[in-house]
Amino acid sequence: MNCHKLLAILALTCLLFKISGSRSLRPMLNGPDMAFLNTKVVFQCFAHSSSPTIIYKLIRDGKFLIGIHVGHKRDRNATFSLKVKAASAGLYQCTATAGRSTGVSNRIRLTLVTPASNTRVTSEPSPPTVYEGSGIILRCDADRGSHLFYTWFFNRKEVTPSTSGFHLTGNQLLMEGVTPEHAGTYYCIAWSVVQDIRRFSTSTEVTVTVKVYASKPEISFSVFKAGGSYHSNITCWSSRGSPPATFYLLLDDKQVGSVVASESLSAWFDVALVIGLDMGDARCRLKTDVQDLLSEFVTLEVVPVGGRLKLEVDYLYTAESKLAAARLSCQVSRGTFPHFSWLFNNSVLPSQSHMDSHSQPSLSQFAFDDRTQTLILTKLGPEDSGYYRCRARDSFNPSGQWVQSAAVLVQVTDQILNMMSQATSCSDTLQSLYTSxxxxxxxxxxxxxxxxxxxxxxxxxxxxxxxxxxxxIPAANPGSAPLHLxxxxxxxxxxxxxxxxxxxxxxxxxxxxxxxxxxxxxxxxxxxxxx
Incomplete structure (x- = not known):
């Protein structure tokens, strides 16, 4: 009877030992959760057990057996190495069996990372050409790739979130209210990283063009002689704007010519001209893909130089009341394109365009202004005293007759200069006597x-x-008689x-x-x- 009880106790003890052994068998699975396609990954499984051998199995998605490993006392770890394929993604678990005890490990989901390939930059609008003040969106697109990051470059410099004028979101580079400073080359890099390993794909460069709105066109004309007739060279231009554009010449609101400006916003037109005759009102028209502008009118009439020339002299002084220069201005009563020339004591003064090292003017120093319409004597001395005249003719007719002004005497003597220097010294002396x-x-x-x-x-x-x-002084008493002193x-x-x-x-x-x-x-x- 006692033997039966002892055997029952031993059997119960073995059962409890087996149950406790099965519960304590808890394998641990270690491995990556991301991997590039066609690379090798390693999973490791380990369990604590007193059993001499442990059988490990690596299973994917609960049904696909990946590998089996038998661990002994000296090597309890199980290592599974596999090459990542398209079907390798999934949920991995490890089972460990020691005797009659079996344990299941934690789960690891392996995700496949596809490197980017065939990366390119697309734009909205396309092509990437916009006018200032508008917006543009650049996208970094790849034919293949997952878990991608993006890096943008503008004119070979990286664009960061702190870069002014740009906004990064996902694979997009946003620009709002663009200016000409946004124009340039852009490219992007799509990349992914797994365990400090990076895979890159770089796009080609894309040029972004920012156009500038054209300003109101301007018009001017000059006259030249070709053979026996005269012609007007009409110039149309805009000081601001991006080509290409088309210029039209309108004469009395009728189109007489057009020029496509592809490099700069300027154009020239040749129109026959009769001197002294009103040829009509001309204006320029500028057309772009978004603008249509008109210039002011200019009358195509050339009046020959004639009438009377008036010569005026102004003396210029410094802040110390010292004579510094003399300005001679020549005014012509009529003439559209006058050409001026100056004479000093009946000797023609060379213009700046014809002055060279061999020219020896009798004046100490002089300069011209307003197309030689003004003569400035910049350094006055006794040698600058004399008679000055100005004359004018038509600039388009070198053989035309000159119209000459009356002579004006400009007299600068040593006495005048000494008086000015003495007055300056006296004013300096008086100023030095003043207290602070x-x-x-x-x-x-x-x-x-x-x-x-x-x-x-x-x-x-x-x-x-x-x-x-x-x-x-005694007090006055009205009732008393007058007091005699x-x-x-x-x-x-x-x-x-x-x-x-x-x-x-x-x-x-x-x-x-x-x-x-x-x-x-x-x-x-x-x-x-x-x-």
Whole structure:
């Protein structure tokens, strides 16, 4: 009976030991969760068991057996190495069996990462040509690829989230309110990373063009002679804008010509011309793919040079009132395209375009302005004194007749220059005598303080004098008879009156002198401040 009980206890103990052994068999699976296609990955499975051998199985998606490994006491780890294929993605688990105990490991989901290939940049709008102020979207597209990251480059420099004027989102590069500074070359790199291994695919460069809206066209014309007839060279241009554009010439609102400007916004038209005849009103028309603009009118009429020429002389002075230069201006009464020339003492002065090292003008130094319409004597001396004339003719007719002004005398002598230098030195000397504003203010306050002291002294003196004189004057009694003063008393009163009026006169003279000194100081102070 006791033997049966002992056998039952032993059987129960073995059963409990087996159950506890099966529960403690908990294998652990380690391995990657991402892998590139056609690469090799390694999974490792390990379980604690007292059994001499452990059988490991690697299973995918709960039904596909990937591999079996038998672990012994010396090597409990199971290593499974496999090449990643398209069907390798899935959920991996490891089972461990030791005797009659079996345990299931944790799960690892393996995701396949496809490297990018055939990367390119696409744009919206396409082609990537936009006008300033609009928006553009660039996309980095790849034919194949998963788990991709994107890097953008503008003019070979990387675009980061902190780069001004750009917005990165996914595979897109956004630009809003573009300016000409956004124009340039762009490309992108699509890349993915697995266990510090990166795979790249780079696109080709795409050029983004930012067009500038054209400004209002302008028009001008010149005249030239070809053979025996005259022609007008009409120029149409815009100071701002992006080509290409088409210029049209309208004469009295009728189109007479057109030019396609592909490099710069300018065009030229040749129109026959008759001197002195109104050929009509011309204007330019500019057309682009988004704009249609018109210039102002210009009258195609060339008036020959004629009438009377007026010569005016202006002398220019420095801030120190020193004679610095003389400006001679020539005004023609009529003429559309005048050409001016200058004479000094009946000798023609060479223009700047014809002046060379062999030219020896008699003037010390001179210059031209406004297409030689103005002559400026920049360095005056006695040698610049003389008679000046100006003359004009039609610029398009070199053999035309000159219209000449009357002679004007410009006289610069040593005496005038010396007087100017002396006046300058005198003004400098007077200016050096002026005190500074702070010294003037201090002196003014001192004088004001002295004036207050003097007035106070006079007031105290007068009060004391009146207090001494009041007891000697008897009170008036209307009921009494007139009081007759004796000779000594009348003399005393007369002396007091003389003293009183003398004091008044002294006080008035002191006040006048103090006020005069105060006004003089204020005048000198204001003069110093103005200088």
């Amino acid at each position: 504003p702070f010294e003037s203010i201090a002196l003014l306050f001192c004088c004001f303080f002295i004036l207050i002291l003097a007035v106070g002294f006079i007031c105290v003196y007068k009060m004391f004098d009146h207090s001494q004189a009041s007891p000697d 004796s000779e000594p008393e009348s003399l005393s009163v007369a002396l007091q009156a003389q003293v009183f009026f003398a004091d008044q006169e002294v006080e008035n003279q002191v006040n006048i002198k103090l006020k005069t000194a105060q006004l003089s100081l204020l005048s000198s102070h204001n003069t110093g401040l103005l200088s």
